[in-house]
Amino acid sequence: MFRKTYQKEQLFAAILPKSYKENIMKKYAQELTENEFGELQISDDWYPAPLPRNICLGEMTYPDTAYSFATFFSEQKEGFELGFGSGNYGHSIFSAGKQGKIKVGKFVVLECTNIIANLSVTIGDNCMFSWGSVITDSWIHNGNNDVSVRRKMLQDLSSTETRHPEFYNPLPVIIEDNVWVGFDAVILPGVRVGKGAVVGCKTIVSEDVPAYAVVVGNPAKIIKFLNPTDTEQFRLQAIKEFTSY
Numbered sequence: 001m002f003r004k005t006y007q008k009e010q011l012f013a014a015i016l017p018k019s020y021k022e023n024i025m026k027k028y029a030q031e032l033t034e035n036e037f038g039e040l041q042i043s044d045d046w047y048p049a050p051l052p053r054n055i056c057l058g059e060m061t062y063p064d065t066a067y068s069f070a071t072f073f074s075e076q077k078e079g080f081e082l083g084f085g086s087g088n089y090g091h092s093i094f095s096a097g098k099q100g101k102i103k104v105g106k107f108v109v110l111e112c113t114n115i116i117a118n119l120s121v122t123i124g125d126n127c128m129f130s131w132g133s134v135i136t137d138s139w140i141h142n143g144n145n146d147v148s149v150r151r152k153m154l155q156d157l158s159s160t161e162t163r164h165p166e167f168y169n170p171l172p173v174i175i176e177d178n179v180w181v182g183f184d185a186v187i188l189p190g191v192r193v194g195k196g197a198v199v200g201c202k203t204i205v206s207e208d209v210p211a212y213a214v215v216v217g218n219p220a221k222i223i224k225f226l227n228p229t230d231t232e233q234f235r236l237q238a239i240k241e242f243t244s245y
């Protein structure tokens with residue numbers, strides 16, 4: 001049997017029936033069907049489990065597969081949001097603890113992206129995350145690297161119901177609009193990536209990235225700044241050029 005991620009279903013049935021049904025059953029890039037328990041499943045999903053009840057999918061979204069939520073244990077109202085036109089391509093993983101919330105804006109591409117939220121990961125609009133990128137707001141150990149502590153943690157894990165480790169000291173992660181993140185890049189707890197920035201492949205971001213910066217390497221270093229071509233001034237200029245043809 002598949003691991004159940006919604007033992008909390010009764011809880012959410014009590015507090016979220018409207019949000020679940022009204023927000024989810026709109027218009028999708030993938031067809032959703034309701035099973036006999038009133039849970040929604042993605043049609044033709046290779047992982048035949050329902051979607052968690054406390055997620056909110058915007059119109060024209062592509063959630064891909066319920067497997068992405070196999071370790072989604074959020075008990076927050078709207079613990080996961082996927083904005084209009086956004087998609088999860090290539091089995092991204094949305095891993096969340098009870099307090100975790102993941103919010104993804106409009107027209108976002110998540111390609112094999114791992115998002116770990118035990119507090120909050122917030123992604124703006126028009127962002128792209130390439131293969132293997134990881135965004136985490138927390139770590140699985142409390143800073144004590146002692147061998148016996150680490151060994152005990154893994155052994156204790158084998159007897160828990162969810163087999164989901166405890167995460168410590170989460171710090172919110174914010175990715176602002178129009179950010180592109182290269183493959184295998186890692187964005188660490190507490191980081192804010194400013195609007196329009198680019199994070200190079202294999203880059204490890206442990207500090208805030210200013211808007212429109214291009215950062216590469218480990219630790220991330222700024223190599224240049226881009227023109228802020230997503231501003232109102234550039235938008236008006238583009239309209240002017242377009243209408244002058």
Ligand SMILES: CC(C)(COP(=O)(O)OP(=O)(O)OC[C@H]1O[C@@H](n2cnc3c(N)ncnc32)[C@H](O)[C@@H]1OP(=O)(O)O)[C@@H](O)C(=O)NCCC(=O)NCCS
Pocket residue numbers: 130131181182183198199200201202203214215216217223
């Ligand atoms: C970050 C990136 C956009 C920079 O491209 P660029 O502006 O053309 O930069 P350059 O190639 O001129 O490189 C500038 C310097 O940064 C270094 N550099 C570039 N990308 C780097 C990276 N990811 N990690 C480490 N160093 C990097 C270059 O070696 C060069 O160093 P030098 O000045 O000592 O010679 C690009 O290198 C990158 O990583 N793209 C993401 C690719 C990706 O993941 N694609 C998947 C989605 S399709």
